[in-house]
Amino acid sequence: MAATGSLRRKNHKGQRRAMQVSDKSILFFVGDAPFFVSHRLNLVSGAVAHGYRVTVACPNHPAAIETIRANGADWAEWQVNRGGTSIFGEAVSLLRAFYIIRRIRPTLIHAIAIKCILHAGIASKFLDVPIVGAVSGLGYVYTGSGGGVKGVLRRAINKFMNFGLNRRNASFIFQNGDDARMVEYAGLDRVSVYRIGGSGVDLGKITMRPHPTGAATIVGLPARLLRDKGVYEYIEAARILHRRGRDARFLLIGDPDRTNPTSVKPIELDAWVAEGVVEWIPYTADIASALAALHVVALPSYREGFPKTLIDAAAAGRASVTSDVPGCRDAIIEDVTGLLCPAKNSDALADAIDQLIRDRALCISMGIAARAHAENNFDLDRVTRRHLEIYQERIKAY
Structure with missing residues (x-):
C-alpha cells in the first residue's frame, strides 16, 4: 500500500509539472514597482509575446501597476519593506508570498533583488516551484565592512539563502563576477548561475544627440x-x-x-x-x-x-x-x-x-x-532574448 501511495503522489506531481509547462506562466516578485517598470518591463512584454502568462507581485503603485497591466501582465499585491528588519513584517511578507505562489501556481518564478529572492525562495521551496533570482547588486548589507549589525544581517541572509535556495531548481542571474561570489558566501553549491551584463537599454529611445553648446x-x-x-x-x-x-x-x-x-x-x-x-x-x-x-x-x-x-x-x-x-x-x-x-x-x-x-x-x-x-x-532586445532562453532552460530542466 505504501508503494502504491508513493506512486500516486509521483504521478500527481508529474501531472502538475506537465500542466505548468503547458501553461507557461511566470510570476515576478518585485519590491519596487517603479524600478521594475523603468528597468525590467521588457521582460514582461517579451514573455507575453512568447506565450507566457505573466503576473507581477509587488507593492501597490497605481501608475506603475497601470503600465504593467498595459503590457499584458496581471498584478498581485505583495507588500515588502525593502529596508525593513521587523520580524513580524518579514513573516507577513513571506506568508503572503506563499499564498500568491499557491494561488497562481506558476511554471517559473523570477524574483528581483535579494529580499524578494529570500521570500520567494523559501516559499517556492515548500511549493516545489523553480525560481530564478536576479541579483542586481548586493546592496547595503554587503557593501563595506561586515561588522556590527550589518555583519549579523549578512550572516542571517546567507543562512536563509542557503535554506531556501540551495536546490537544483533554483538559479541566479548576476550582472558581474564579483557579485556572483555570493553563491560561495551562502554555500549555494546546487544552483545554476548565469551572467547578464545589465538590464539593457532601448537604443531607439535613448539616442546620441548633439552635446550642449556653450563654454560651460x-x-x-x-x-x-x-x-x-x-x-x-x-x-x-x-x-x-x-x-x-x-x-x-x-x-x-x-x-x-x-x-x-x-x-x-x-x-x-x-x-x-x-x-x-x-x-x-x-x-x-x-x-x-x-x-x-x-x-x-x-x-x-x-x-x-x-x-x-x-x-x-x-x-x-x-x-x-x-x-x-x-x-x-x-x-x-x-x-x-x-x-x-x-x-x-x-x-x-x-x-x-x-x-x-x-x-x-x-x-x-x-x-x-x-x-x-x-x-x-547593451541592446535591450538582446538582453530580453537571453532572459527568455534562461526561462526555457530552467523549465525544461525541471
Missing part, C-alpha cells in the same frame, strides 16, 4: 540620492572644481530614497542647492532628455551590480566618470568610453571630471565610443 561643461549624477552612490564625494568634487575656477555646472538628477538608511536627507539637499554647489533635478522618466543636456555623466558609486546609469549614458553618447569598483568598472571601457577613479575619493573624482572639462574634444570622442559600446553590448 555640464556634469550630472543621475541616480537615487544615496551615500553609496557617491553623492557626498560628488558634492565635494564640485566644490573643489568651483574653487579651481572651472566653468562647469553640476547637477543631481534623482530623488532621495527614504527606505534606504544611506539616503541623502532633504535638508542636506536644500543646503547644497542654496550654497550653489549643485542644481537639483527631481527624478524624471524622460532620462533621454536629461542625459542629452549633459556633457559628462558621473557615478562615483561604492559598488553596483551593473549600473543602468552608465548603460543609459553610453546609449546617449556621453562620457562617464565612475568608480573603480565591481559593476561600475564592468560597464565602461577605461580611457575609451570613460574614466575610472578610486571610490570614496573626492580629489580623484574632481581630477577625473576636470580632465573632461578641460578637453571637450576628448569628452565628445569618448561619447561616440560609448554609443558604439552600447550598440554592441
Whole structure:
C-alpha cells in the first residue's frame, strides 16, 4: 500500500509539472514597482509575446501597476519593506508570498533583488516551484565592512539563502563576477548561475544627440540620492572644481530614497542647492532628455551590480566618470568610453571630471565610443532574448 501511495503522489506531481509547462506562466516578485517598470518591463512584454502568462507581485503603485497591466501582465499585491528588519513584517511578507505562489501556481518564478529572492525562495521551496533570482547588486548589507549589525544581517541572509535556495531548481542571474561570489558566501553549491551584463537599454529611445553648446561643461549624477552612490564625494568634487575656477555646472538628477538608511536627507539637499554647489533635478522618466543636456555623466558609486546609469549614458553618447569598483568598472571601457577613479575619493573624482572639462574634444570622442559600446553590448532586445532562453532552460530542466 505504501508503494502504491508513493506512486500516486509521483504521478500527481508529474501531472502538475506537465500542466505548468503547458501553461507557461511566470510570476515576478518585485519590491519596487517603479524600478521594475523603468528597468525590467521588457521582460514582461517579451514573455507575453512568447506565450507566457505573466503576473507581477509587488507593492501597490497605481501608475506603475497601470503600465504593467498595459503590457499584458496581471498584478498581485505583495507588500515588502525593502529596508525593513521587523520580524513580524518579514513573516507577513513571506506568508503572503506563499499564498500568491499557491494561488497562481506558476511554471517559473523570477524574483528581483535579494529580499524578494529570500521570500520567494523559501516559499517556492515548500511549493516545489523553480525560481530564478536576479541579483542586481548586493546592496547595503554587503557593501563595506561586515561588522556590527550589518555583519549579523549578512550572516542571517546567507543562512536563509542557503535554506531556501540551495536546490537544483533554483538559479541566479548576476550582472558581474564579483557579485556572483555570493553563491560561495551562502554555500549555494546546487544552483545554476548565469551572467547578464545589465538590464539593457532601448537604443531607439535613448539616442546620441548633439552635446550642449556653450563654454560651460555640464556634469550630472543621475541616480537615487544615496551615500553609496557617491553623492557626498560628488558634492565635494564640485566644490573643489568651483574653487579651481572651472566653468562647469553640476547637477543631481534623482530623488532621495527614504527606505534606504544611506539616503541623502532633504535638508542636506536644500543646503547644497542654496550654497550653489549643485542644481537639483527631481527624478524624471524622460532620462533621454536629461542625459542629452549633459556633457559628462558621473557615478562615483561604492559598488553596483551593473549600473543602468552608465548603460543609459553610453546609449546617449556621453562620457562617464565612475568608480573603480565591481559593476561600475564592468560597464565602461577605461580611457575609451570613460574614466575610472578610486571610490570614496573626492580629489580623484574632481581630477577625473576636470580632465573632461578641460578637453571637450576628448569628452565628445569618448561619447561616440560609448554609443558604439552600447550598440554592441547593451541592446535591450538582446538582453530580453537571453532572459527568455534562461526561462526555457530552467523549465525544461525541471
